Amino acid sequence: MNDSTAIAPMPGSSKLAILAYLGISALVYVLMMVLGLLMRMGQANWLGLPADLFYQIMTAHGAGMVGISGLAGSAVMWYFLRRYVDLTVGILWANLAFFLSGVVLILGGIFLGGYAGGWTFLFPLPSHGMGLWGPVGAACFLGGLLLIGVGFLLLYLDVARAIISKYGSLARGLGWPQLFGNSDETPPPAAVVAATMVLLVNITGIVAGAVVLVLILVNLFMPEFEVDALLTKNLIYFFGHVFINATIYQAVIAVYEILPEYTKRPWKVNKVFLGAWTASTIMVMAVYPHHLLMDFVMPTWALVLGQIMSYTGGFPILVVTAFGALTIVHRSGIQWDMPSGLLFLSMFGWAVGVVPAVIDGTIAVNNVMHNTMWVPGHFHMYLIVGLVAMLFGFKYYITGQDGKPGMFDKLAFWIYSLGGVGLSVTFLISGYFSVPRRWAQHMPEWVGLSQPAALMGAAVALGAAIFAIRFLTSLKHARAV
Numbered sequence: 199m200n201d202s203t204a205i206a207p208m209p210g211s212s213k214l215a216i217l218a219y220l221g222i223s224a225l226v227y228v229l230m231m232v233l234g235l236l237m238r239m240g241q242a243n244w245l246g247l248p249a250d251l252f253y254q255i256m257t258a259h260g261a262g263m264v265g266i267s268g269l270a271g272s273a274v275m276w277y278f279l280r281r282y283v284d285l286t287v288g289i290l291w292a293n294l295a296f297f298l299s300g301v302v303l304i305l306g307g308i309f310l311g312g313y314a315g316g317w318t319f320l321f322p323l324p325s326h327g328m329g330l331w332g333p334v335g336a337a338c339f340l341g342g343l344l345l346i347g348v349g350f351l352l353l354y355l356d357v358a359r360a361i362i363s364k365y366g367s368l369a370r371g372l373g374w375p376q377l378f379g380n381s382d383e384t385p386p387p388a389a390v391v392a393a394t395m396v397l398l399v400n401i402t403g404i405v406a407g408a409v410v411l412v413l414i415l416v417n418l419f420m421p422e423f424e425v426d427a428l429l430t431k432n433l434i435y436f437f438g439h440v441f442i443n444a445t446i447y448q449a450v451i452a453v454y455e456i457l458p459e460y461t462k463r464p465w466k467v468n469k470v471f472l473g474a475w476t477a478s479t480i481m482v483m484a485v486y487p488h489h490l491l492m493d494f495v496m497p498t499w500a501l502v503l504g505q506i507m508s509y510t511g512g513f514p515i516l517v518v519t520a521f522g523a524l525t526i527v528h529r530s531g532i533q534w535d536m537p538s539g540l541l542f543l544s545m546f547g548w549a550v551g552v553v554p555a556v557i558d559g560t561i562a563v564n565n566v567m568h569n570t571m572w573v574p575g576h577f578h579m580y581l582i583v584g585l586v587a588m589l590f591g592f593k594y595y596i597t598g599q600d601g602k603p604g605m606f607d608k609l610a611f612w613i614y615s616l617g618g619v620g621l622s623v624t625f626l627i628s629g630y631f632s633v634p635r636r637w638a639q640h641m642p643e644w645v646g647l648s649q650p651a652a653l654m655g656a657a658v659a660l661g662a663a664i665f666a667i668r669f670l671t672s673l674k675h676a677r678a679v
């Protein structure tokens with residue numbers, strides 16, 4: 199295997215597709231942030247948001263953010279992975295087509311059909327609209343998710359095909375001969391290792407998601423076809439947990455590829471790195487019962503597994519990445535600009551966000567914190583300050599906006615990062631005081647926290663809007679290699 203061959207420039211159609219993925223995601227992030235802001239303003243009593251509309255917005259915000267993160271993460275993976283393997287451009291476009299058709303159905307299901315049961319579509323909510331939505335609205339929402347899943351399934355199958363045809367097997371893609379054997383062949387590059395892990399967990403997750411979507415869809419129109427509520431909840435959280443986590447595992451490839459360019463030092467793929475990715479392949483799938491800690495009918499062993507895996511599962515990749523990033527940057531004379539700054543910020547946000555997640559993965563804590571604002575607190579931290587910062591860092595990079603940042607960029611960087619930390623911390627504090635999550639109307643005692651949170655939300659949305667404008671107006675400088 200020879201990875202040192204010069205990288206061929208991207209054919210125009212794949213460059214266009216990647217820019218379409220990224221451009222759409224930049225716009226959707228800003229739009230969905232505005233929806234988040236509306237919710238927070240409603241909770242702050244600054245906006246009279248009727249409860250039914252709040253839950254429609256909450257459903258759109260949740261589904262939209264998770265979906266667009268999947269799309270943007272896969273663009274990062276695809277862009278770098280094609281440096282090493284032969285990916286199919288047609289499938290990249292097909293995935294986008296499936297995605298956009300799914301989005302149309304989802305938005306129709308929510309804002310025309312009235313579906314407001316949350317992006318997690320927990321059974322039997324879709325069939326219990328209580329007059330707010332009917333089976334058609336719910337079916338549009340579920341069908342839209344299914345369409346998006348089909349697109350992603352095609353994409354990851356193509357990634358699997360490409361990795362197998364170059365490296366021989368997925369085990370080799372994960373570097374097992376180097377990890378477990380004494381092979382002195384050079385291990386696959388970090389991008390290939392990460393992509394192999396992601397395709398394994400995401401194909402499994404998407405198939406589980408498709409199964410449960412079909413079960414619930416059939417039940418919607420044929421209630422006599424009974425569905426087991428506990429089974430559906432397991433499948434939904436298996437799929438949901440894996441899919442959102444895999445977005446970071448795709449976006450992090452940007453760190454592995456961009457920091458070496460900046461520091462002119464290679465990203466080292468050693469046994470620790472390979473071991474972390476292999477261990478996480480199993481753990482990211484085994485940890486999902488931490489979403490069911492309050493479901494007393496679950497077998498105890500599964501919940502104990504959820505707690506133990508929460509303690510161990512989130513760390514390996516984070517540690518090898520953060521440690522690797524620090525060592526590669528240390529005394530390298532790196533130039534700090536928007537791409538490298540945002541990538542570094544993302545490492546911080548990811549690491550900080552994992553801590554409250556792990557705390558909540560403890561059964562004794564979850565007894566109290568379950569379904570409080572603590573939960574959106576942890577994931578907004580590692581999604582806004584971690585994942586989305588990583589993605590915007592990549593967007594600055596791909597449009598060639600490196601080098602000394604301008605005043606607007608610096609300003610956007612600070613209001614985005616401080617706003618993101620502030621928004622998440624106010625969520626966490628609310629959670630600490632047991633303010634419930636997913637409540638349209640907040641009690642007068644809670645509003646004192648919802649109000650500063652709304653201001654922070656506005657800062658994040660403004661920062662992201664500047665990032666998005668800077669990306670969209672620099673598209674002509676986009677690099678092809």
Ligand code: HEM
Nearest residue numbers: 231234235237238260263316317581635636637655658659
């Ligand atoms: C300006 C930035 C943002 C604001 C103001 C915001 C605000 C909110 C609010 C108010 C909620 C409902 C909290 C509750 O349970 O009461 C929420 C939920 C959520 N947000 Fe955000 N958010 C922002 C950015 C993001 C980003 C960037 C992501 C993901 C990449 C995200 C993903 C989610 C998810 C998955 C939920 C859960 C929805 C549910 O409970 O069904 N948010 N957000």
Ligand SMILES: [Cu+2]
Nearest residue numbers: 439486488489
């Ligand atoms: Cu989880």
